[in-house]
Amino acid sequence: MADRRDVAAHPVYRAGGVTDADEQSERKFIERLAQRDERAFNELVELYEARVFRLLLRMLGRRDEAEDMAQEVFVQIFKAVGTFRGDSKLSTWIYRVSVNLCKNRMKYLARRHSEGEDELEPVAERAALDEAKGVTFGDVAQPDRLVEGYQIERVVQQCIAELDPDFREVLILRDLEDLSYEELSEITGLADGTVKSRLHRARSMLKANVERKMGEKIR
Amino acid sequence: MSDPGTDSSHDAGHDVEGSETATAHEPEESLRSMLRGALREEEPPPNVLAGVQKRIRERSKGKFYADGWSTAKHPPLNTYLVTSLLMLAILIISYALLSPLVGSPVPVRNQPVPVQLIPH
Numbered sequence: 001m002a003d004r005r006d007v008a009a010h011p012v013y014r015a016g017g018v019t020d021a022d023e024q025s026e027r028k029f030i031e032r033l034a035q036r037d038e039r040a041f042n043e044l045v046e047l048y049e050a051r052v053f054r055l056l057l058r059m060l061g062r063r064d065e066a067e068d069m070a071q072e073v074f075v076q077i078f079k080a081v082g083t084f085r086g087d088s089k090l091s092t093w094i095y096r097v098s099v100n101l102c103k104n105r106m107k108y109l110a111r112r113h114s115e116g117e118d119e120l121e122p123v124a125e126r127a128a129l130d131e132a133k134g135v136t137f138g139d140v141a142q143p144d145r146l147v148e149g150y151q152i153e154r155v156v157q158q159c160i161a162e163l164d165p166d167f168r169e170v171l172i173l174r175d176l177e178d179l180s181y182e183e184l185s186e187i188t189g190l191a192d193g194t195v196k197s198r199l200h201r202a203r204s205m206l207k208a209n210v211e212r213k214m215g216e217k218i219r
Numbered sequence: 220m221s222d223p224g225t226d227s228s229h230d231a232g233h234d235v236e237g238s239e240t241a242t243a244h245e246p247e248e249s250l251r252s253m254l255r256g257a258l259r260e261e262e263p264p265p266n267v268l269a270g271v272q273k274r275i276r277e278r279s280k281g282k283f284y285a286d287g288w289s290t291a292k293h294p295p296l297n298t299y300l301v302t303s304l305l306m307l308a309i310l311i312i313s314y315a316l317l318s319p320l321v322g323s324p325v326p327v328r329n330q331p332v333p334v335q336l337i338p339h
Contacts, residue, residue: 042268049264049267054260067267070265070267073275074267074271075274154257156253157258171254176255178256206250
């Protein structure tokens, strides 16, 4: 029904420059969803599955968990779409549902981990990090530095995983998903100023943690 | 609006950080590029539609996505067409095979039989 070209042109998917026609089209689309139109829901999944999966993968750090979670997010959206009143954009609401479910899953995984089951991927080996000192992503153009670059990636991934979910959430939504502060505010349910201060703290913590593990300042 | 899985621990008006001074800083580009590099996608995202449809079908006990037709991405026009033609062909073949066996009805002549009276 909707191929890649259709998806790119879909008013619900298109970023920026929202017109009245787009809003009307989105409203009709939401009405179809609220009436439990299965084909409309198929369209919705096709439109958002990549974005939802990417967000969850960044939050959870595991592909299998992210895929399972993405399916669960869409099931919950199917159940709750009748309650969506259109106060925010549909995409913002979907992000909000995704983030909330993801944080619940992270708490569950953390509980399981604390009970003894290791749910995390093996972390980067400390010995290998010494060789990666002083390497930034800008330096990874040379093939002989690729391995070092890979090690930095592992350190950064590890540091992100160590961030508190509330900080990780704003960092990913702003710096990786490129959402506005207003959207962040709607998704997290926090005041605008709180979002900004939390984001600042998240960046500071991540930077400090990476620098501590790398042994020198980020250039 | 009620959101599934809402995390009630973060109320906009009661967050402990709400009192902090909002210090909006533009992202440090090196940190941002480092993040993007570390969390870049290497594999394409999976197709979750089939899994979502299966979960909804199971949890709604078949109320939604009840059959194979409705779970298809596109209306299965070819399947409908092939099935119709196949059924038509079967009917024609059946008729052609069975019609010779069904001949015209043979007329039966019933001769009147004389009645014999039994004397007492």
